[in-house]
Amino acid sequence: MRSRRCAGSVGSGLSTDRPAISISALARRFGERTVLAEVSVEVPAGATLAVLGRNGAGKSTLLRILATLLRPHAGRVAVLGEELPRRGWAVRGRVGLLGHEPLLYRDLSGRENLRYYARLHGVAQERVEQLLAAVQMTARADEPVRLLSRGMVQRLAICRAVLHAPDVLLLDEPWSNLDPAAGELAQSLIGADCGATRVITSHDPESALAEADVVLALRDGRPSFVGQPSGLDTGAVRELYA
């Protein structure tokens, strides 16, 4: 059974000198529309990058590129030392994505969904039960996902994202639909102390900045700020969402 990997370089085979995520002049288009342009940022192993911006700023697109689901159209992207998309295959299985969609089959139960993904990732079935217990979903695990509330579905989606103990977690508004109690439960799995390198997007800049080691602010796909949270004041945040 796979054990949870420790923070950053330990157990991941990544040198402490090499960033877990390295992006340089990244660009991505959808047809004629430029969604990302000239995006550059580095995220040290074990650190948290908060990506801020309005709707349509390119946050989710950036996460999908890091997850190897989309190809960059320009620039250089490396995750865990592997250049994308050329060596995307080496990164799959070491990255966990929690996106807008839970990626769960609605007609299967939570347990069946997680067992399916455990088989895909070569993870022991015991891990499924551990995670269900961690988010207090064991009692509802045999109900079809379509009958569960959004908060319960989000808890299952978190389980799916961390099932294979990834080194990098890509979290697109992870705390949405979670009540405070569920949020507390999820902290050990995807919170700042989970050990993985994290990229978080959020519509709540204050909470995102509180968790972040590095901040990337996007405006119409272009970076308007890259640096530490202390360098981004309240006025700049307000302007970002204006």
Add this chain to the structure above:
Amino acid sequence: MRAAGAILRKDLLVELRTLETVPAMALFAVTVFVVFHFALDVATLSGQLAAGVLTATLLFAAMLGINRLFVAERDQGGFDAFLLAPVDRSAMLLAKATALFVFLVVLELVAVPAFTLLLLARAIVPLLGSLALVLALTNVAFAVIGTLVSAIAVQGRARDLVGPLVALPLLLPALIATARAIGPVLALHGAAPPGRWLAVLALYDLVNVLVAYAVFDFLLED
């Protein structure tokens, strides 16, 4: 193989839960046979005419299954989740083609008896072995081509139209070979399927399996 097995198991479980695909295919086939029973001005069919009716009906019933093959992946994010896993992309091809093959076998378990009852001029039992052989080879063709076409169509618009438009011409050689192979089997005095047409079907299946394996990866990638 582990990944293909996991996907196949999931697909069969979803189908058992929802019964969205196979019942629709079977109902379509039986309905068509009923229509032919009343519409054709003959009491019973045999030979090449019977083979044509059976082949065409199975084809269009199969298209219902082909159109639905990747719907769950598209609508519920299964594609993304699969692409995130460290598995060979061809596992999806193998699993989906196998699932479609299973659906077609179940379809034929309903459709062939219905065809015999409503339209055929002779008993089917002495012919079952020969018929099963031909239909098995045909099912492989439907399964492989259907999976490829469904993967192409599901990611675009007008997918319910694109699937049949692309699949039907590609399946034409298999359909001709199937009809020509089954014709003698369904003749009044029954005969073995001609080896030539079995060989055409087998060769067509082999070529398409190789082509599907070669191109499938590119269909899933951005």
